[in-house]
Amino acid sequence: MLALMLTLLLAPQEPATEVTRTEELQRAREEKALNLQPPKRSFLEKGLFDLKEKRLVERFQEGFGGFHPFLGGIKKGSGFGFGTSYDITNQLKASAQFSIKGYQKYEVVYTDPVFIHDRLFMEVRTSYQTAPEETYFGTGNDTDSDHRTNYLREDRTVAGQIGVRAAKHLKVGVHSGFLDTTVGEGRSARIPSVAEVFDFTDLPAIQGQPRYVIGGAFLDADYRDEPGNPRAGRRFLARWSSFNDRDFSRYDFMQYDVEVQQYIPFFNKRRVIALRAKSTLTDTGDGQSIPFYMLPTLGGSEDLRGFADFRFRDKNMVAVNAEYRWEAFSGLDVALFADAGQVARSPRDFRVRDMNTAAGFGFRFNTAKRVFLRIDVGFSNEGARVFMKFGNVF
């Protein structure tokens, strides 16, 4: 082509035969006009085009005939879960979820009725949930990881909450509910059931589970910049719950949950130090105890990575987490984390030296608004654990 060009360019031109540039351009266009073709899309382009144009992702999320498929979200320890929800109305939704370990959850939720003012919020839900192999290692901070057992837990719940957005960042409200739990022999084929390893005296309410009427209040002061993927701000959560045993009058207790989160950004929020402290404290009256399956727990993907889910249980729990997160590129943050936590019979028994510790690293696949996939690898004196979750840790 270059040779042809040079030949054409170097050749002396006689004025009489000169073709002007304008004429040459016109000829080139006339020549192209003889060979016009419609634009074509490659296979990949067509697929991606249809994905967007036909809104296939949105339609998938929107569901089919009112059904919305979704992943994850049953409960800790359930394994990979999936499910579908169904919009009965804009406010009323029903859902069913299953996991590879046989966990199931069925729920109907009624949220924010249209007659409620913007500043008020309300939610009522009823659910049935079964966890065939919820793990139990014993009660206390020094239990043996070899004593891993499991039990079946079924919860039937009716619960509601109503509250007010008292300020832009502040929600306060009250909650109440009814909880009917059944505990039975664990279904895992790999580990023994609780009753095979532990004495019934160590397992309050193993032989008969009380039904609870629950009441309480909550406060949520949320100053995070983006709740689904926070990079700055703080959050304070407090929740008080009173569990009233309606059957035996032996298992009444109070529960206090507090959580503080702080996000310290630097380098234009491309680096974040994320800190969290949370604690669950319980209080029982004289002669009262807490069913073993209702005890606050510690361990697993949400608070003490490097340990198994539900690794520690007791009447009181405290956990602190620190993460250094840095952006690898727009869609991925990497994190180094350190977790520490303890369970204790009394808050007075919390000791720094008794803290169980874990550390590790993680990958957070995200958009500006939310983390949609989290892979954390935690290490502790009990080994390494890998967690894959469809959401952020905090």
Next chain:
Amino acid sequence: MKQALILALITFIVPPALGQTFRSDDPVWIDNDSAIDVKNITRHKLSDHYDFLIHSFGKTGDLTPRPAMNVNTVGEVPDSSWFQNRHAMKRMSIEELVRGPNTGSGPSMDGPWFVIGAKTEGITPGFRIRDSRGDVYFIKFDPPSNPEMATAAEVISTKFFYAMGYNVPENYLAFFTRDQLRVDKKATVTDNTGRERPLTEYDLDVILRRVHQSADARYRAVASKQLHGTPVGPFQYWGTRPDDPNDIFPHEHRRELRGLRVIAAWLNHDDSRAINTLDMLVGQPGRRYVRHYLIDFGSTLGSGSVSAQKPRAGWEYIWEPAPTLKRIATLGLWDKKWVRVDYPDYPSIGRFESAAFEPESWKPEYPNPAFLNATDEDTYWGAKIVTSFTNAEIRAIVKTGQLSDPQAETYLADTLIERRDKVGRYWLTRLSSVDRFMVIEGDLEFQHLASQLDLAPRPVHTTEWFAIDAASGTRRAVAKEDWGIPGMIFMVEITSIEGTVKVHLRERHGDLQIVGVER
């Protein structure tokens, strides 16, 4: 197609040393790319995901280093359906700059606006209206977090792009109350899944609830007038449209698209990608052609359309493997300069600054073949356009953004001025910036742009005159007094430490005409 390419090459790209190849119509100032009637053209929309993928993970277009193809023999871009030489070539008055592409005053307030369509999905609510004159406008809003930001950026950048020569829509700032809006009987709304249903007043209320409302209950928006003609899809920054006979220069070799890199850097138009362009079929039956537009300037200056511009914007592609791996491997201890850049707190501006700005390092959201192909000649051309705006002109255009905070307005104008100077300081000095040649009383006069703009000292120039032998292409030194021999091509070599510029002249009708410039 190959033949067309060759023809295109030999048509415009002329090594000036070969003076005998100048044609009688050189330099060409009008590329009549509306000459062939466009009979059958398909509306072809692009997949923005595909566009991102092929440019981020593959190579598109011809990235072979070569000069731009649609440049005339004096190194300029002829007027065409893509570009019209405006302010940098023929000075526009302040009034013309401020008016930009606008032919009126925006949607008429004499009657209600009938909303004829809306979209509820996504994070940028908006709708289409028809005013009492029957004109159709797209109404776009600011994000609630940054009142005035996206609308100001859209209006200001529209004026700049128009003055620089590009085809752009008429974008007006509009202020209205809810009472101004009526739902048209035939109006529809498209929901998140693409389903269409009749639009209701309630839908409008829901949309407006998501946008900023001022204390006097007014909404501020950009009213973007519907372009004249029939939309046939975006143009890409590479290749040509196979169904447009007039489109013969591969887009990655068009100077106005290569040089756009410099302009986009100045205005931080990080969203300069195919999806923000539009081809319109215009003209009458028998004389139809495609006009090429740049659209959607909501993500310019400090605006990222739906929020303040991302700190990465302009500094790094969305996906770049090397820095990604470096950040992972160093636990984030290593990073690029942009993570440490400070921005003043002006919500109506977003993230825009000049102190750290490096014009040569600036990048759009993902690789753009035309930008990648930009040569020093292309970027010089772009810088010449950017630096054609005086401080007063920049301030006048910024004022059209109607920012309520005077400090923000001053900051924005100052930032643009400083960025303009950085653009000029870098790209006007990569080559010799002797330019604006004129023959006055038989003598060749020129200006040194960089020094004239106080961007660089004026170097000492030496000037030599030559006559070019048409038959052999050889040259011989001549005295200036010997100029003007009919039929001869003359060349003036202007040399300084910045390099050499060769200017070709020929005698025509008793006058010396500048016919070629080689930098």
